[in-house]
Amino acid sequence: MGTSRSKLAPVAAVAVLILLWAGITGSGLVDPLILPTPAKVLAALFQLLTPSELLKDLLHTVGRVTAALTVATLIGVPVGLWLGYQQRIYALIEGPVHGLRSIPPTALFPLFLILVGVRESSLVAMAAYPSLLVILINTISGARLANQRRLQQARVLGLGPWGIATEILFWESLPHILAGVRIAASYGLALCVAAEMFIGISTAGLGRKIFDYQAAYRIPETYAAICLAGAVGIGLNGVVTLLEKSLLRWVPLAHEEDAQ
Amino acid sequence: MSDPALAVRIRNLEFAYGNGHDSEAAPLFREFSLGVAASTVVAVMGSSGSGKSTLAKIMVGILAPRFGQVEWGERFRLPREVIYTDQAPINSVFPWQRVRQNLEWPLRKLHWAAGDRTERVDYLLGLFGLTHRADAFPAHISGGELQRLAVARCLSWKPRCMILDESLSALDRNTKETIIAGLRTLATNESMTVVLITHNLTDALALADRCVILGQRPVRVLGDHPVSLPFPRDENSCAYRTAQEPLIEILRHGHL
Numbered sequence: 001m002g003t004s005r006s007k008l009a010p011v012a013a014v015a016v017l018i019l020l021w022a023g024i025t026g027s028g029l030v031d032p033l034i035l036p037t038p039a040k041v042l043a044a045l046f047q048l049l050t051p052s053e054l055l056k057d058l059l060h061t062v063g064r065v066t067a068a069l070t071v072a073t074l075i076g077v078p079v080g081l082w083l084g085y086q087q088r089i090y091a092l093i094e095g096p097v098h099g100l101r102s103i104p105p106t107a108l109f110p111l112f113l114i115l116v117g118v119r120e121s122s123l124v125a126m127a128a129y130p131s132l133l134v135i136l137i138n139t140i141s142g143a144r145l146a147n148q149r150r151l152q153q154a155r156v157l158g159l160g161p162w163g164i165a166t167e168i169l170f171w172e173s174l175p176h177i178l179a180g181v182r183i184a185a186s187y188g189l190a191l192c193v194a195a196e197m198f199i200g201i202s203t204a205g206l207g208r209k210i211f212d213y214q215a216a217y218r219i220p221e222t223y224a225a226i227c228l229a230g231a232v233g234i235g236l237n238g239v240v241t242l243l244e245k246s247l248l249r250w251v252p253l254a255h256e257e258d259a260q
Numbered sequence: 261m262s263d264p265a266l267a268v269r270i271r272n273l274e275f276a277y278g279n280g281h282d283s284e285a286a287p288l289f290r291e292f293s294l295g296v297a298a299s300t301v302v303a304v305m306g307s308s309g310s311g312k313s314t315l316a317k318i319m320v321g322i323l324a325p326r327f328g329q330v331e332w333g334e335r336f337r338l339p340r341e342v343i344y345t346d347q348a349p350i351n352s353v354f355p356w357q358r359v360r361q362n363l364e365w366p367l368r369k370l371h372w373a374a375g376d377r378t379e380r381v382d383y384l385l386g387l388f389g390l391t392h393r394a395d396a397f398p399a400h401i402s403g404g405e406l407q408r409l410a411v412a413r414c415l416s417w418k419p420r421c422m423i424l425d426e427s428l429s430a431l432d433r434n435t436k437e438t439i440i441a442g443l444r445t446l447a448t449n450e451s452m453t454v455v456l457i458t459h460n461l462t463d464a465l466a467l468a469d470r471c472v473i474l475g476q477r478p479v480r481v482l483g484d485h486p487v488s489l490p491f492p493r494d495e496n497s498c499a500y501r502t503a504q505e506p507l508i509e510i511l512r513h514g515h516l
Contacts, residue, residue, distance in 0.1 A: 149351040156339040157369040157417075171356040250356045252399040 036220040045224035058228055060204040061192060064120075065236065068127035068188045069181065076135030076184075077177055081169045083136075084143020085161075097137065105130040105191055109199065120202060127192040131184035138180025142173030175251055178244050185236040193229055206232070266333055267298040267421055267453040268319060273328035275318060287326065288314060290478040298333060298420075299451040301443075303464030305511065306474035306482075315479070316425045316457045320344040336420050336453075340370075346425040349410030353398050359409055360385070360394040366417045380416065387442045388412045404435030411439050415446055421453040428456075428463050440466045444491055461507055465500065466493055473510045483510040 018038050024030055025037040032040075048054040083090040109126060116122035146169055154168050196207025206229045213222040276287035288311050296302050306312045317323040319330055320342055336342055345352050353362055363384055367377045385391045388408040393401050398409060407427065414422060422443075428436050444467055446452050458464055464471050465487060473483040487503050494500055 147351060150354065153352065153366075154369075156343075157366050158340075159369065163369075168354075171354070174356070250397040250399055252355075 033217070033219055036223060040220040041223040041227065044218075044220040045227065048221060048224055049228075054206075054209065054225060054228060057204050057206050057209045057225070058232070060202065061189075061196065061206040061229070062232055062235075064124050064192050064196075064205070065127055065185070065188045065232070067124045068131055068192065069185060071124065071128045072131035072135050072184055072188070073177075073181060076132050076180070077139050077170075077173075078165075080136045080139025080177075081143050081165050081173060084140040084146070084173065085165065085169060087144065090140060090144075097133070101133050101137065105187075106194055109195065113199070118199075123192065123195050123199065123202065123205075126195045126199075127188040130191055131188040134184040134187060135177065135180040138176045138183075139173050142176025143169050145176070146172035175248055178240060178248065181243075182237065182240040185240060186233060189229070189233050189236060265297055267296045267300075267336055268333065269293075269295045269329075269331045270315075270319070271329045271331070273318065273330070274326045275314065275323065275328075276326060277314075286477060288477075288479060289318075289325070289328075292328070292479055292481075294472065294481065296453065296455060297470075298335075298453050299447070300469045301447050301454040301456065301467050303456045303458060303468035303471045304474060305458060305461065305464055305471060305507075306476070307511070308459065310474045310476045311479035312457045312459075312474050313425050315474070316344065316423050316455065319455070320423055340417065341420040342423065343414045343419045343421070344423045344425065345410055345414050345427045347427060347430055349407045349427075350398065352410040352414050353406065355398045358395050358397055359390055359401065362398065362409060362413050363416045366413065370417050372417075384412045384416060387445060389438050404432055407431055407435060408439055408442075411442070415442075415452075418450055419452070421455070423455045423457070425457045426459070429458065429460060436463065437466075441492070443467060448491075461504065461511065462495070465489075465495075465504060465507075471507055473507065475514055482514055483507065 021035075021038050025032065025035055045054070049058075083093070105126065108129065112122050112126050112129070116125045150172070151164065151168055154164050159167065192205075193207035193210070196202070196205035197211040200208075202208065206225050210222055210225045210229065213219075213225060271293050273289045273292040274287050275289040292315075294315075304312045304315065314323060318325055321330075322344070332342065354365065357365060360381060363381045364377050367380060372380070382391075385394055388411065390405060390408055390412065393405055393409075398406055401409070411424070411427065424443075428439060431439070440463070443452075443454055447454050447467075454467070456464060456467055468487055471483070471485050471487055472481055474480070475482040483506065485503070485507060489497075489499055489503060
């Protein structure tokens with residue numbers, strides 16, 4: 001009973017939102033050029049969701065964000081575990097890391113183009129950069145919060161730095177790492193869409209299409225692409241939730257939610 | 261240490277909390293000495309604040325004394341031979357491992373053969389009443405089961421000495437009895453040395469071969485009594501009451 005209700009709630013929320021949208025456009029209060037009816041947007045979506053149109057863009061954007069998150073995780077987690085464990089080194093670079101985080105990643109677009117070059121990989125790098133910082137900082141704080149007595153026990157049993165990192169610190173930090181990946185996914189998507197819009201490296205990508213449709217005054221199509229970008233965000237979030245459910249079954253809170 | 265019968269000898273210990281330079285406050289320990297014989301169970305008792313928990317932490321090296329020596333016997337010098345647990349069992353358990361893996365992991369790290377590992381884990385699961393919980397995560401078992409798991413895990417690789425710092429204090433009767441019976445079995449069968457830090461005389465008398473009662477400021481030994489009653493101990497027996505009486509007297513009045 002409880003689970004079915006909690007699963008229906010988001011669906012109901014979306015339905016209410018669409019109804020509200022239909023009501024506003026139906027009343028004629030808003031210029032259809034600014035806000036088309038849900039039916040028109042839906043029609044545009046179905047019409048455009050073909051391999052040569054939005055489906056291709058969708059796959060490109062998802063591919064870039066996935067690549068960015070993979071790079072960010074593969075670098076952020078090991079480096080974060082190491083820095084969390086080597087607290088003296090972290091104390092030295094803590095300031096610069098947080099300083100870097102304060103620079104809006106979009107401000108670094110030109111720099112990335114110089115550093116990485118005007119290629120597909122620079123789009124991925126731009127999305128990977130803020131994701132990396134979030135995952136790195138979350139992993140560091142997770143590793144710093146690791147239970148010292150458990151670490152001591154591992155040392156007593158003869159584990160070296162590699163064993164401690166992979167068998168203790170990784171698990172101690174995992175809830176923080178996944179929380180970081182969740183935030184990094186939305187950062188990565190936002191940056192990827194923005195980079196696609198403003199950097200003409202590739203003609204494929206949801207950001208590119210949102211920009212092009214809008215420039216051509218194809219408003220329902222613009223909304224359709226925006227909805228698709230939103231769906232990517234929801235999908236990424238869902239993937240992280242699935243990861244948490246399968247990897248964090250041992251965390252007390254996750255179980256209590258399951259049991260209800 | 262010359263005497264192989266001793267597990268640990270503490271000599272002329274001086275210890276104070278704080279940075280140790282402000283000598284205004286009298287140190288908690290001053291010229292304190294105590295020996296623990298190998299393969300015995302010693303209960304260290306005293307009221308709250310008597311320094312018994314500090315003593316345990318000094319013995320195991322978590323706290324460093326200002327002066328004096330803590331000398332472990334030769335067989336006790338590897339860090340893994342002396343294990344310490346406190347009242348927070350989750351400190352001694354890996355929450356991401358199931359109960360069985362928690363018991364097996366240390367053995368794997370110490371390169372035990374697979375067959376030996378299984379045999380040891382099954383034995384401990386039975387001894388501490390955890391067999392039906394073997395596949396559960398620590399977060400999903402009861403508090404009493406978790407404390408049993410913590411003790412079992414610390415014992416899994418057969419350390420020569422175990423220091424329990426009030427580990428039994430917050431437990432229900434059944435859990436306590438299971439752990440005490442388990443510890444007694446292992447102390448007898450595997451010649452394990454046990455130092456039980458407790459404020460509870462019943463717990464001490466259920467397990468110990470010797471009871472040491474501490475007084476405070478500075479910490480000193482108020483009473484040091486051997487308890488030579490057979491196990492399991494019967495609280496209603498005459499001999500038990502005779503052994504209990506002087507201890508109650510010291511705990512209450514500070515002397516006989």
